[in-house]
Amino acid sequence: MDAQCDAQDDGILVNWIELDSTVRPATRTPTGRSSCMYPGEAPAPPIEGVEAPEEAPIVITLEEFQKQPVLAATIVSQPSNFGLRNAHSNVYAQAQEQEFTFEFQDAEIVLKARPVSYQWNYGDGTGATTTTPGGPVDGAAFDTETPTSHQYTRTGDFQLILTTYFAGDYSVDGGPFQPVAGEAAVVSEPHLMSIWRTEGHNVSENCIENPQGIGCAAPTR
Incomplete structure (x- = not known):
């Protein structure tokens, strides 16, 4: 035959x-x-009525998400780097949505990252997690409570550290966007908070009239 x-x-x-x-x-x-x-085994003949198996879909994992250069949030304190003991110090984050395009497994990937939560480490042994980045308040902002403010109970210099969590959505070769399983953690540069104490006194003369008066000497903690 x-x-x-x-x-x-x-x-x-x-x-x-x-x-x-x-x-x-x-x-x-x-x-x-x-x-x-055949140089190897002969290929199996196609079976009528049975479709060929589809290629496995391309999946962007959390590990691949973490490899992208997502910009960390900027920490802002009001007033800058300064606060008073037992008073509310207003701190907030400036984070932005970002988009990346890269090649992965011979496909073009568009990945969008958006900030969804903020983990605050105030440097004094306490911390908090918020879903809002916070924002500035009017005036000097001394002892103004906000969703992201913090009360330091002792004086000193503290390094505030912020971790921002980003959710991701990706598209493969122009297809529909789908979510990444998990959130990418991006740590900001430490932010110095210098906390001081205050004392209240009633005086009849200012420091020009009486340089040796109360409150005219160099401040101490």
């Missing part, structure tokens, strides 16, 4: 012959039979 070979399957058509080595010289007689030979 003749065999047909598909060139796409790397098959080679072989025509069989019969070799008679009992005579000199040996004779070669075509048998009329042929076969397909």
